[in-house]
Amino acid sequence: MQKKIIKVNATDNVLVALVNLKAGEVISFEGEDIKVLSDTKSKHKIALQKFESGDSIYMYGVLVGSANGVIEKGDVLTTDNVKHQSAKVTGRTDTFTWSAPNVDKWKDRTFMGYHREDGQVGTENVWLFFPLVFCENRNIEILKDIFERELLKQKVNPHQMLLRSLVSGNSETAVAEQSTDVFENIDVKFITHPGGCGGIRQDSESLAKLLAGYVNNPNVAGATVLSLGCQNLQISVFKDALNAINPNLNKPVLIYEQQQMGTVDEMLTAIVKDSFEAIKKANNIERKPAPLSKLRVGLECGGSDGFSGISANPTLGAVSDLLTALNGTAVLAEFPELCGVEQELVNRCVEDENAEKFLHLMKAYEKSVVDAGSGFDMNPSPGNIKDGLITDAMKSAGAAKKGGTSPVQDVLDYGEYISKSGLNLLCTPGNDVESTTGLVGSGANVVLFTTGLGTPTGNPIAPIIKVSSNTELMQKMPDIIDFETGAVIRGEKTIDEMADELLEFIIDVASGTIQSKAKLLNQNDFIPWRRGVSL
Structure with a gap:
């Protein structure tokens, strides 16, 4: 039978409802009965003690708030009766020791990754298109349409086919074309953004570091970079950022500056030709075994409950x-x-x-x-x-x-x-x-x-x-x-x-x-x- 409540840390003075609780319901916890005073939805917290105004509230063993008035034992915590409070910190206070988990079952395991010359290993093999400035977003979008139509043979999706049938009055929805990648070992991706000029110079310098990090990321085989020419994020700024991260970078990075190349047609023609040849070459890179030590895992949460x-x-x-x-x-x-x-x-x-x-x-x-x-x-x-x-x-x-x-x-x-x-x-x-x-x-x-x-x-x-x-x-x-x-x-x-x-x-x-x-x-x-x- 599933438990109804849980205390996350032994020092906590609140409980977490694992299921919906009704007002008047009595739940047993650590040898005592607690009467639930208000309807409490699962995931919410109830008071394990009576709180006076200003009393500290602990969860996960740390200070997470204080009572904003009296909270009776068994009542639900809300934004009305609790306010944010966190512990103060100035510097290190304890000597830290760590007992690492046993990894015997994992130490000889591998994953199949894309090995780069600098020793990094990618989990993907991507050719990346991006602009240094928002003025080039339209050209990136044009290139996206060109390359996706030819390298990923999917002209329409099911929702487009549905709309087509509604417009035509034909109740039979056509079947969308299936994706057929021209290349097996390379993905082609496109980035646009609203930066690179305007704002403050520090914004462009920060963006340069970020874009340089994307090029250096082991998942990227190479990149096509578009510049207008007059923007804050100059090509030299981007190259300096890339050199600061990896002075020995040995990936193809194709850079084009529109104000030096004439018409849009002339520039796009050169980009398509050069990039296709580079993508074709990057497709020759294949997955090979790599130790789990080559994994670099980002930890993120969003839409938390x-x-x-x-x-x-x-x-x-x-x-x-x-x-x-x-x-x-x-x-x-x-x-x-x-x-x-x-x-x-x-x-x-x-x-x-x-x-x-x-x-x-x-x-x-x-x-x-x-x-x-x-x-x-x-x-x-x-x-x-x-x-x-x-x-x-x-x-x-x-x-x-x-x-x-x-x-x-x-x-x-x-x-x-x-x-x-x-x-x-x-x-x-x-x-x-x-x-x-x-x-x-x-x-x-x-x-x-x-x-x-x-x-x-x-x-x-x-x-x-x-x-x-x-x-x-x-x-x-x-x-x-x-x-x-x-x-x-x-x-x-x-x-x-x-x-x-x-x-x-x-x-x-x-x-x-x-x-x-x-x-x-x-x-x-x-x-x-x-x-x-x-x-």
Whole structure:
């Protein structure tokens, strides 16, 4: 029989409802009866004690809020009776030790990846088209139409055929043409963006680092880059950013500047000819075995619910620990969603300078948000709140579970590229696409993305594996969810058992034997972060 409530940490003074609870219902917990005072939906929290105004509220063993008035024992916690509060942190306070998980069953496992000359290994083989400035977006769109029509022989989709039948009055919907790739080992992807000029020069410099990271990402075989010529993000700025990440880059990067080439027709003719030959050559690269240490996994959450921090996020944390024990890499981002757990992460930093860098980035980010008239406490979305995440600290404490328990080997600012294996912290906003975009720009070759409410987020060059916190979401949205962890909530599987299954799934996706749902949907989201504007 499924349990009705759970206490996540022994020191917590709230319980999580695993099922819907009715007012007046009496539930037994740790030898005492608790009367539920209000109808409480699953995923929400009820008070394990009576709270007076200002009393601290703990969940996951950390401070997640304070009572905004009297809360009776057994009553539900809401945004009306609880306000955001998080623990203060100044620096390292404890000596950290880590007991790595046993990885004997994984140490000889491999995935089939694309080996690059610099030692990185890709899980995809992508030729990437992108502009240095938004003025070239139209030309990128023209090239996208040209290459997709010829390299991916799918002229219409089922919904277009449906509309065609409605327009013609013919009730028999024609069957759409099936996809037939001209090349077997290469995907062709296209990025557009609103940056590269206007704004402030720092925006263009940040975008240059991000785009350079995409070129250097092991999932990319080469790139075609379009420049107008007069924009802030000059070709030289982009080349400098690329050289800073990898001075020995040995990938084909074709760069075209419209103001130096004459007509659009002349430029597009040259681009099509040159790019086709380069794509044809990149298609010769084939998958070969690679150790799991070559996996660089980005850790992301979006559309989180009250179960995310209990099932899906801890499962990612266990996978993160397995990979770091294998000398692989995991990257935890979304700094607004680390608010309240800074002390734990600071204590886990291997080097003092990384602990200081993390705190500096957190404080600078929060200050910029406050200066804009907001704050980290505004991070939870209406969907988060509706499903039980009522304070940022509560959301953060669950979100941080994605990072497991291993030492923090490095701290990266936005646009900085991974240089150390193990757990890395990357400064990004909590916004799903902006954060995922940053993770891939820093070198992640696969991204694990937990969700309790559902989101179609994808990426042009890296597989995004959606992990749902509950079974109902998988049943409702099977077209976007890859893996579900509802068995943890029902008590049918442990976190470690779930993590073993997820790692097997990751190996299949990284090897190309399973395609992520986001890739099947051709979901190619790319949104650069404009610093300080987004939570």
